[in-house]
Amino acid sequence: MSNTPANSVSLSVDPKANLLSEFFESHEDFPHLGSSGYQGFTIGGPALLAFFEWIEASxxxxxxxxxIFLDQNFFRIYNYYFEKKNATNLNSNNFKFSFLKCDANQLFIAGLTEVNFSANADYFIDRMKTESFEDLFEDIGVNMPASYVLKDFGLLKGSSFSASELQRAEAFLQAWRSRILDKARSQRRNLLRQLLSIGIQEGQRVGVVDFGSDGSLLNSIEIFNKEILNLELFGYSFVLNDSSLVKKRASYLRISGLLDRNNASTEVIRDLEKIIPFLEDMSKSAESSKCLSVGRLVFNIDSINDFEKGVIYFMDSYVGKYNFRSTSRRVFEFTGPLIDYIRRI
Known part of the structure; x- marks a missing residue:
């Protein structure tokens, strides 16, 4: 049974003209990449190729x-893909592309102002349910208050908070808001310098590549955008869910996904969302040598590097030789191996 909704554009293809099958049949002798490298070659590479081609078309x-890319690993892979296309005279891009060194927390903090601070307090409160003050303040780059300050509010370091303590924690946040807003202003200045340094100019139309599924990165950027460069922003996600939050954001943001409610079923979208934490954390793990888990699988830094090597090998083998035939009508063919893989783990 097709996963495509009845009211969406059909992305089905003639199985006799399956590009991936044709490609893999001619590459049965590819070098041994190990299990993670093999997954990068057969699963990650095709999915990212479809995503990159869709980004360019969009x-x-x-x-x-x-x-702009906010993930260095995927920016590096896209740059390799771009150079491969360039070498075979397949590039027709009229846009520049760059990496912006800024994570989701920094973007969120940059968007805080006196006007919207209280409305965004839930971000901190939700994190306090599972994180300590130390972890939260370190993550957002704000100096940790002294123990006696927390004690005055009936709070203790080193633990998350119960429902009754969360009320006191919220009171503390309001009292500490000037320190947090100082950080927000500093972060906006830093982002402005970065944006100018990569060639972003006031009023430009800028695409933001987001591996999340709810438009949260674009939402954070839009909050502070009007404060600095007044850009026209467009969000490009690998998968965009159909939640009420996304529907609300779509009323004031220009967000779309390679796979979204226009061409994929809710089941497919939910399956793909399972791997998003892995995609979002790849860069952090590469920097800190942490392990990541997806389902029953655990990836360490070596296997992440092997996965990327497999993706690069796919791009090296495919781009310029096969992709003269566009993947734009073959989205499910190229993301299918990833979807099937997620369903098995």
Missing amino acids: AEADKIDHV
Whole structure:
């Protein structure tokens, strides 16, 4: 049974003209990559190729001036893909692309102002349910208050908070808001310097590549955007869910996904969301040598590097030789191996 909703554009293809099958049949002798490298070659590579081609097509349709990546690993893979296309005279991009060194927490903090601080307090409160003050303040880059300050509010270091303590924690946040807002202003200045340094200019149309599924990164950028460069922003996600939050954000943000409610079933979207934490944390793990888990599988730094090597090998073998035939009508063919894999773990 097809996963495509009845009211969506059909993305089905003639199985006799399956590009991936044709490609893999001619690459049965590819070097031994190990299990993680093999997954990168057969699963990650095709999915990212479809995503990159879709980003380029969307950017062209949206008349984008500049595309920014917020994940260094995927920016590096896209750059390799771009150079492979360039070497075979397949590039027709009219936009620049760059890496912006900024994570989701920094973007959120940069968007805080006197006007919206109280409305965004839930972000801190939700994290306090599972994190200590130390972890939270370290993550957002704000100096930790002294123990006696917390004690005055009936709070203790080193633990998350119960429901009754959360009320006191919220009171503390309001008292500490000036320190947090100082950090927000500093973060906005830092982001402005970064954006200018990569060539972003006021009023440009900018695409933001987001591996999340709810438009949260674009939402954070939009909050502080009006404060600095007044850009026209467009969010490009690998998968975009159909939650009420996304529907609300779509009323004031321009967000879309390679796979979203226009071409994929809720079941497919939910399956793909399972791997998003892995995609979002790849860079952090590469920097800190942490392990990541997806389902029953655990990836360490070596296997993440092997996975990326497999993706690069796919790009090296495929781009310029096979992708003269676009994947735009073959989204499920190229993301299918990833979807099937997720369903098995």
